[in-house]
Amino acid sequence: MNNRLKVCLVLEGTYPFIVGGVSSWVHDMIKGLPDIDFVLLTILPEDYTKTHYELPKNVVAMEKIIFNEKPKNGRKIKKPGNLLKIIRNFHKTKPVNKADQIEDVLKNIQEGFFLHEASVKSALGWEMIQSANQSKNPIFPFSDYYWAWKSTHDLLFTILGSTIPEADIYHSVSTGFAGILSLSAKLRFKKPFLLTEHGLYHKEREMEIRKTHAIRGYQRDMWINFYNRISEICYRSADRITSLFEINRQKQLELGAPADKAYVIPNGIDIDRFKVKRTPREGFHVGLVGRVVPIKDIKTYIAMSKIILEAIPEATIYCIGPTDENPEYYQSCVDLVKSMKIEDRFLFTGRQNVLEYYSFLDVVVLTSVREAQPLVILEAYAAGVPVVSTNVGNVAELLDFDNRFLAPSRDADKLAEGILFIRQHPEEMRIINKKNHLMVKKYYDKIDLHKKYGDLYTDMTKKGS
Amino acid sequence: MAGIGFELRKITNQGKITSFFEATITGIMIVAGPWIFSIIGITITQKLFALTSPESPRLFLGVLIYTYAGSMILWSGIQYLFTRAISDYLFHHQQRRAATLLVKVCIVMLPVSFLIALGAMLPVPLTVQNPFLFRLSAALFFGTISVIWILMMFISLLKWYFRILICYLLGMGCGAVIVWAAAPLLGVTGMLLGFTIGHAIIAIGLLGLSLHRFKPIRFKIVNGRMRQIYQSNKHLFFIGLFLSMGIWGDKIVYWFFRGSAPGNTWFYLFDPYDIAVYYANLFIIPGLLYFTIFTETEFHIYLKKFLLSLNGQPLIEIRKRKYQLKKATRKVMTDQSVFIGMMIMILLISAEHIINFLIPGLTTPLIFRMALCGLFLYFPLITIMNFMFYLQIYTVPLLAVILFFGINTAVAITTAGGFWNLPPGFSYIASLFVADLFILIRFNQSMKKLDQIIFLQ
Numbered sequence: 001m002n003n004r005l006k007v008c009l010v011l012e013g014t015y016p017f018i019v020g021g022v023s024s025w026v027h028d029m030i031k032g033l034p035d036i037d038f039v040l041l042t043i044l045p046e047d048y049t050k051t052h053y054e055l056p057k058n059v060v061a062m063e064k065i066i067f068n069e070k071p072k073n074g075r076k077i078k079k080p081g082n083l084l085k086i087i088r089n090f091h092k093t094k095p096v097n098k099a100d101q102i103e104d105v106l107k108n109i110q111e112g113f114f115l116h117e118a119s120v121k122s123a124l125g126w127e128m129i130q131s132a133n134q135s136k137n138p139i140f141p142f143s144d145y146y147w148a149w150k151s152t153h154d155l156l157f158t159i160l161g162s163t164i165p166e167a168d169i170y171h172s173v174s175t176g177f178a179g180i181l182s183l184s185a186k187l188r189f190k191k192p193f194l195l196t197e198h199g200l201y202h203k204e205r206e207m208e209i210r211k212t213h214a215i216r217g218y219q220r221d222m223w224i225n226f227y228n229r230i231s232e233i234c235y236r237s238a239d240r241i242t243s244l245f246e247i248n249r250q251k252q253l254e255l256g257a258p259a260d261k262a263y264v265i266p267n268g269i270d271i272d273r274f275k276v277k278r279t280p281r282e283g284f285h286v287g288l289v290g291r292v293v294p295i296k297d298i299k300t301y302i303a304m305s306k307i308i309l310e311a312i313p314e315a316t317i318y319c320i321g322p323t324d325e326n327p328e329y330y331q332s333c334v335d336l337v338k339s340m341k342i343e344d345r346f347l348f349t350g351r352q353n354v355l356e357y358y359s360f361l362d363v364v365v366l367t368s369v370r371e372a373q374p375l376v377i378l379e380a381y382a383a384g385v386p387v388v389s390t391n392v393g394n395v396a397e398l399l400d401f402d403n404r405f406l407a408p409s410r411d412a413d414k415l416a417e418g419i420l421f422i423r424q425h426p427e428e429m430r431i432i433n434k435k436n437h438l439m440v441k442k443y444y445d446k447i448d449l450h451k452k453y454g455d456l457y458t459d460m461t462k463k464g465s
Numbered sequence: 466m467a468g469i470g471f472e473l474r475k476i477t478n479q480g481k482i483t484s485f486f487e488a489t490i491t492g493i494m495i496v497a498g499p500w501i502f503s504i505i506g507i508t509i510t511q512k513l514f515a516l517t518s519p520e521s522p523r524l525f526l527g528v529l530i531y532t533y534a535g536s537m538i539l540w541s542g543i544q545y546l547f548t549r550a551i552s553d554y555l556f557h558h559q560q561r562r563a564a565t566l567l568v569k570v571c572i573v574m575l576p577v578s579f580l581i582a583l584g585a586m587l588p589v590p591l592t593v594q595n596p597f598l599f600r601l602s603a604a605l606f607f608g609t610i611s612v613i614w615i616l617m618m619f620i621s622l623l624k625w626y627f628r629i630l631i632c633y634l635l636g637m638g639c640g641a642v643i644v645w646a647a648a649p650l651l652g653v654t655g656m657l658l659g660f661t662i663g664h665a666i667i668a669i670g671l672l673g674l675s676l677h678r679f680k681p682i683r684f685k686i687v688n689g690r691m692r693q694i695y696q697s698n699k700h701l702f703f704i705g706l707f708l709s710m711g712i713w714g715d716k717i718v719y720w721f722f723r724g725s726a727p728g729n730t731w732f733y734l735f736d737p738y739d740i741a742v743y744y745a746n747l748f749i750i751p752g753l754l755y756f757t758i759f760t761e762t763e764f765h766i767y768l769k770k771f772l773l774s775l776n777g778q779p780l781i782e783i784r785k786r787k788y789q790l791k792k793a794t795r796k797v798m799t800d801q802s803v804f805i806g807m808m809i810m811i812l813l814i815s816a817e818h819i820i821n822f823l824i825p826g827l828t829t830p831l832i833f834r835m836a837l838c839g840l841f842l843y844f845p846l847i848t849i850m851n852f853m854f855y856l857q858i859y860t861v862p863l864l865a866v867i868l869f870f871g872i873n874t875a876v877a878i879t880t881a882g883g884f885w886n887l888p889p890g891f892s893y894i895a896s897l898f899v900a901d902l903f904i905l906i907r908f909n910q911s912m913k914k915l916d917q918i919i920f921l922q
Contacts, residue, residue, distance in 0.1 A: 120917070120920070120921060121917075121921060123914070126914070126917045130780060133780055134780060138779060138780065138781065139779050140779060141776075141777045141778060141779060142775075142778065142779055142780040142783055143775060143776050143777065143920075146920060
């Protein structure tokens with residue numbers, strides 16, 4: 001008999017198919033808890049087959065749910081009308097009570113049964129759509145409302161009818177569809193649901209929705225509201241909620257997370273690994289460690305580099321990270337570097353062993369437009385390298401709210417100011433670097449992080465390894 | 466077909482008596498031209514034959530009727546698919562592709578029909594002059610009629626009504642001359658030969674007109690296009706098939722239960738019912754004309770408004786348009802029923818006089834009246850079927866025609882077999898009544914949730 005704890009990690013668009021901070025965090029955690037078995041359940045927009053991480057031995061199973069594939073009804077339920085009535089009552093419930101009502105809905109949706117057809121083909125389903133339209137958007141084209149409704153709900157229906165592997169605990173690494181799927185598992189198998197958020201899923205979706213031209217007007221509100229409601233339901237229904245830093249925890253509480261169930265478990269890194277021997281090089285070396293993708297805002301980094309190179313001609317600027325995730329964006333960055341005539345001092349290195357660079361970099365820069373608690377800052381501090389960054393996510397807290405090193409998003413000038421300050425104040429920076437290193441050692445050690453999650457799993461399941 | 470209706474409606478809307486007659490004649494030409502010319506042609510042919518040969522024309526009539534029945538049943542599914550394919554091509558302004566498909570279908574249909582008919586005729590013992598020529602003519606006639614059905618579908622594209630009329634006159638004229646010349650030498654074989662050649666000339670003429678207007682593009686005969694069309698429109702194929710089988714079901718039953726065949730052939734006919742139906746169907750023309758000019762166009766107008774509202778209007782506007790469509794549909798169907806009903810009523814009252822004038826002694830007033838009642842009940846079925854085709858709802862019409870065929874055949878067997886003492890035509894009326902009721906109820910249900918149906922398509 002297998003007494004090992006089995007954790008089902010429910011992931012949306014991340015590990016092990018997509019590289020990124022969350023994926024790295026998941027990968028490290030699985031490796032850091034070798035006595036626990038993990039089952040991966042990844043929700044993807046399409047069927048990716050290539051994994052970017054070598055799966056540790058304690059990953060015992062891996063399954064995918066593909067959004068773009070419309071699943072066939074594997075079973076019929078006796079009275080779909082009853083289910084639709086429950087759903088109708090759910091929609092009539094006030095938003096503040098929806099989290100309580102949702103359990104009723106989810107309990108009645110069985111595995112293998114998908115509501116795509118019943119929701120629109122049945123008289124009750126159609127009446128629900130029309131009533132919602134009349135109450136919310138009576139003067140706008142009905143076709144727009146219908147297709148927006150269908151788009152949002154089809155995703156949900158795919159999730160709710162999907163097969164979920166059995167496990168002792170369901171750990172979702174975001175709210176959204178992963179969170180709903182974990183909640184569904186909790187109700188189906190009567191197992192605990194742990195929710196961890198790096199960024200805030202509904203806020204990130206809201207930013208994306210507001211940027212896109214495809215969704216406008218009331219449809220935008222519909223989508224934003226949809227994601228907010230899902231997050232709220234996840235917060236109210238999860239047995240425990242963790243976030244990386246207090247600001248995010250507060251935002252979770254604002255949306256209904258119970259204070260006694262919400263904790264902060266910050267990120268962690270392998271301190272010893274990043275305690276590199278510093279071998280400074282001649283000149284001045286500035287590096288950004290990250291993927292060449294729009295969210296990292298490499299273009300602001302390039303603009304900042306131009307300012308730095310005008311002030312410090314002997315400086316060398318590095319962009320250290322994979323360039324193959326978004327070839328078009330990468331090419332536009334290369335073109336920008338050429339147009340600024342800095343191609344001899346600005347280098348795209350591709351995927352590298354960052355430890356080598358941490359040994360000689362004078363500054364690490366982060367220009368992201370969106371982050372949670374960037375591991376790269378912790379790594380740089382562990383290696384004794386100062387950081388200048390845009391003020392996103394938890395960055396301000398990590399940089400001790402020191403505005404000399406913080407800049408608003410897309411502010412190349414302010415970023416350059418921070419770098420020049422570091423260059424011009426070496427003595428002060430030695431003190432600051434040491435302080436940062438001690439902070440990381442004390443609060444952001446990976447061993448503590450993994451222990452905390454291991455204890456949390458045990459506590460929630462009352463089953464040890 | 467709505468396009469023709471709108472053209473004719475434009476003419477009638479001019480308000481002059483001459484424009485009314487112009488629309489009527491044009492409309493008759495389009496909806497029933499071939500039918501009328503066939504009847505005229507058969508009548509003239511029979512009269513000519515009677516003057517030139519002492520033989521009985523019954524075998525000739527047998528071949529004719531079996532040809533019409535067989536070609537309708539065999540090819541009606543394909544005709545429906547063909548109509549659908551042509552409509553799609555026209556919608557996308559691909560007239561040349563439509564012409565290409567026409568040629569391909571004719572190339573396949575003609576030899577296949579010919580061979581099937583020849584195969585059916587070969588074992589038939591004939592006591593006519595030159596039996597081989599008779600069999601050949603019958604097979605060719607079957608092939609020609611099969612192709613003419615398809616050409617009729619395509620003809621609606623052409624607005625060369627005068628040229629089409631010339632085609633028919635030429636064909637019938639040539640046919641009559643050949644009958645006049647060949648009948649004294651070959652008897653009924655000559656009659657059939659003349660009639661066949663006349664129809665072949667019509668078919669060639671119509672095909673020539675079609676291709677002159679829309680030149681086909683290069684094509685392979687077998688490229689899977691018809692199979693593609695079948696796979697995405699299976700319902701249509703079976704609707705056509707079962708509708709034809711429904712129309713002919715009771716006739717076929719009566720042929721073999723109560724009919725007689727000329728010589729030792731198997732061309733069983735039951736004259737009292739066959740003749741009654743044949744002549745009663747002449748009176749389908751005013752109803753078809755009314756449907757084409759008024760019913761279909763009115764439905765089309767309101768349907769278009771409703772469909773436009775689905776894309777870009779709020780729900781309240783959609784509901785308003787749906788209500789207007791329902792109301793307009795109810796009105797046009799009522800008006801049509803009243804028009805046809807009044808016409809049928811007059812015919813029912815004057816049935817004896819009509820029989821005595823047209824077909825004295827060949828049928829009875831009762832059977833003729835049954836045929837007229839069947840005609841009245843036929844219209845709601847085809848009208849609603851057409852409406853449902855516009856809405857791309859095919860399951861309900863399919864079920865309706867299956868009901869029609871099933872009940873018609875089953876009841877016909879019981880009446881023809883003597884289990885019930887009911888006249889021929891009763892099964893036709895009963896089955897149409899049930900099919901009409903079914904399709905009307907389902908159509909009503911569909912209209913109530915039409916917006917939902919369209920969004921889900």
